Amino acid sequence: MRQHVNPLSSNFNQIERIPSLSEMFGDSKSNLHLDIGCAAGEFLFDLALVNTRWNYLGIEIREKLVKNAKLKVFEREIKNLYFIFGNANNILNNVQSKFIFKNLKSLSFNFPDPWFKKRHYKRRVIQPEFINILSNSLQKGTFIFIKTDVKDLFDYMDYTISSNYNFKTIDKKDFNYSESFNPNKVKTNREKHAIVNQLDIFERIFIKI
Numbered sequence: 001m002r003q004h005v006n007p008l009s010s011n012f013n014q015i016e017r018i019p020s021l022s023e024m025f026g027d028s029k030s031n032l033h034l035d036i037g038c039a040a041g042e043f044l045f046d047l048a049l050v051n052t053r054w055n056y057l058g059i060e061i062r063e064k065l066v067k068n069a070k071l072k073v074f075e076r077e078i079k080n081l082y083f084i085f086g087n088a089n090n091i092l093n094n095v096q097s098k099f100i101f102k103n104l105k106s107l108s109f110n111f112p113d114p115w116f117k118k119r120h121y122k123r124r125v126i127q128p129e130f131i132n133i134l135s136n137s138l139q140k141g142t143f144i145f146i147k148t149d150v151k152d153l154f155d156y157m158d159y160t161i162s163s164n165y166n167f168k169t170i171d172k173k174d175f176n177y178s179e180s181f182n183p184n185k186v187k188t189n190r191e192k193h194a195i196v197n198q199l200d201i202f203e204r205i206f207i208k209i
């Protein structure tokens with residue numbers, strides 16, 4: 001399985017059809033959380049099975065992972081979980097996806113690829129243009145969660161989102177996790193790895209104002 005995919009490749013210019021919320025979920029009116037760069041989706045499976053009153057949507061650029069995740073959803077008959085294959089930037093910038101923002105209560109960027117070389121920074125999923133799209137599309141009150149074990153990437157993401165006047169930081173201690181998409185503070189795979197290896201984890205919560 002390839003670990004890194006160049007999101008700027010023209011392979012990702014075409015996006016797959018985005019079904020309506022009622023095609024994706026059993027109850028299309030439930031609160032919706034979007035996880036960007038969800039890999040095989042284990043984090044979302046863990047969440048969806050416990051918090052059945054939330055809907056969970058994952059976007060992932062590695063096609064095989066999405067195919068397998070979709071198959072698992074089908075086999076286990078999970079009604080509050082859906083996966084979309086492709087480059088999240090292209091998907092969320094496409095007119096087909098605009099309806100997603102109406103129900104979206106929160107989105108997460110968990111341990112996105114750091115793309116360490118400066119000439120590859122433009123491959124990072126968080127880009128000023130992308131944050132601008134989110135800023136113009138998200139409803140007021142929508143939360144964005146960022147988390148990484150790479151300090152430089154954290155500073156970059158924090159700066160990029162904070163530079164947009166439509167987002168404000170929320171202090172973690174003032175955040176009511178029990179009402180959120182992740183009341184039990186389920187960890188992602190990368191997060192578990194970071195904890196086992198005693199790596200620092202940097203995180204921040206933003207709210208659209």
Ligand SMILES: C[S@@+](CC[C@H](N)C(=O)[O-])C[C@H]1O[C@@H](n2cnc3c(N)ncnc32)[C@H](O)[C@@H]1O
Nearest residue numbers: 007037039060061087088110111113188189190
């Ligand atoms: C380091 S992994 C972290 C996976 C998971 N979020 C976690 O915390 O364990 C980053 C994931 O983001 C995906 N990814 C990178 N750029 C993306 C993009 N533009 N759109 C969608 N997925 C992307 C990668 O393929 C990879 O699966």
